[in-house]
Amino acid sequence: MTETAALIAGRYQLLEPVGKGGMGRVWLAHDEVLHRQVAIKEVVPPAWLTKSERGQLRELTLREARAAARLNHPNVVKIYDVLHSEKWPWIVMEYVPSRSLQKVLEEDGPLPPQIAAEVGLAVLAALQAAHGAGVLHRDVKPHNVLIGDDGRVVLTDFGLATLDTDGAITRPGLIATPQYLAPERARLGLSSVESDLWSLGATLYAAVEGRTPYARPSVVETLTALATQEPDPLLQAGSLKPVIEGLLRRDPKTRMASQEVERLLVRAANGQSTDVEARRRRRLRLILAAVLVAAIAAGSGAAVAAARTGGSGGDVTDPSRLSAAIQAGVAACEQAAPADAHPVPTDRPGPPGTPKLVNGFTWYFRPGSFGVGVPIGWRAWSVGSTACFADPRGGRVLAVDPIRPSTMDPVEGARAEERRLVDSGAWPGYQLVHLKPLSMSLPAAEWEFTFDSGGGKRHAAALVVSHPQADLVVYWATDEADFSPNRSLYDVVRASFRPPPPGSGQRPSVNASGSATS
Structure with missing residues (x-):
């Protein structure tokens, strides 16, 4: 019997794979009990992991479930259940029809600053909820940001997340993607709220520039640049430049705080941009539409x-x-x-x-x-x-x-x-x-x-x-x-939207000139 012909835990019918990473793959599945689609993360460890690292990975998977399950936020993928098998646990999650931000950048190119700011606000809201619950994500990057078909933006894959009362898992084989790793994590393996925010800055950088702030040919060169150099210059960030620069400060003590990040992202999302050419193109389209x-x-x-x-x-x-x-x-x-x-x-x-x-x-x-x-x-x-x-x-x-x-x-x-x-x-x-x-x-x-x-x-x-x-x-x-x-x-x-109460007897009022009262 094939994998997709069997029921997982006698309940979940695997339909098709919808994602794959270095530590596993994600399946679209049907919940035969509640009659809804779900996503199930199957852990598939690399063959080169030692027995000790495999044990760590099992613990990491359970920590992911525990960490994400503590969060109830529209910008965080919901965790429904954890299934224990003989080898590895499976995580049952909310299914969000979507493309990752990484896939969007690969297929459509960099985002305009205003749209990137709106994505950034959603990811920041997810991080604020996580940090408020004592959870560090530790792997914020475009691959883990999903852009839903309905426009919803969610942060997923808390696979490296830890509760701040737990010890961090920092084995070399389980490290986050170097291009989105805060300098203090690359040097000392230290994770914090500030290091998550640095990774958000690197994600926003990639969203508008189409490349990472330390794009180098190899991992060693990337880590060396992280330790010794400033990020590559921003060329297309527009109104996002101040917030990205503030997030990518090397010293976490001087890094821009969450509240200031939110304020600047709101401004950028609301269109207070210095991108004169983009405004000119939008104005031209509007004039053509008006004609x-x-x-x-x-x-x-x-x-x-x-x-x-x-x-x-x-x-x-x-x-x-x-x-x-x-x-x-x-x-x-x-x-x-x-x-x-x-x-x-x-x-x-x-x-x-x-x-x-x-x-x-x-x-x-x-x-x-x-x-x-x-x-x-x-x-x-x-x-x-x-x-x-x-x-x-x-x-x-x-x-x-x-x-x-x-x-x-x-x-x-x-x-x-x-x-x-x-x-x-x-x-x-x-x-x-x-x-x-x-x-x-x-x-x-x-x-x-x-x-x-x-x-x-x-x-x-x-x-x-x-x-x-x-x-x-x-x-x-x-x-x-x-x-x-x-x-x-x-x-x-x-x-x-709030209409008048049904029993109010009110109807929308119009004055003698035809203008609605306000």
């Missing part, structure tokens, strides 16, 4: 204006007019921000009873209508009742349209809007990714799609929430290449 949207809207400008103002005494919530108003609102938010757009206020409290937002976000709250988390530093403006928010560098757009007629069936409402948009040609090259119901306090659906814009492709996700008084639409869009790396930001926006 296309203006051309589409030109034929129905009168109808749009009537829908926004209510026409000659008509009801602004009349469905026949809302159809045009919704299209115009979202389309207008895809255009460049107007001159009177203003930074999102950072001093507004969130809706009563709402939790504190994650770092880098602030509340935008329209009384009687909705509340939503918006990235700090973005520009805000209104188009009729629609609230528009945009990254000042271009590319990323958020819109909230609060006055669609209520359907109480968000999936069908999205399908109707899809048919209308496709038939009208509003989104050229439209392709549906998925349309599915979501579990929320109100009926809700997520509608994800792509479309052509100004010679490029845009990727959008719309949260449709059916309120008894009116449907609300939260629209998020980026350039196609940026959607997956930005998925975690959309997840924050979606989770933060």
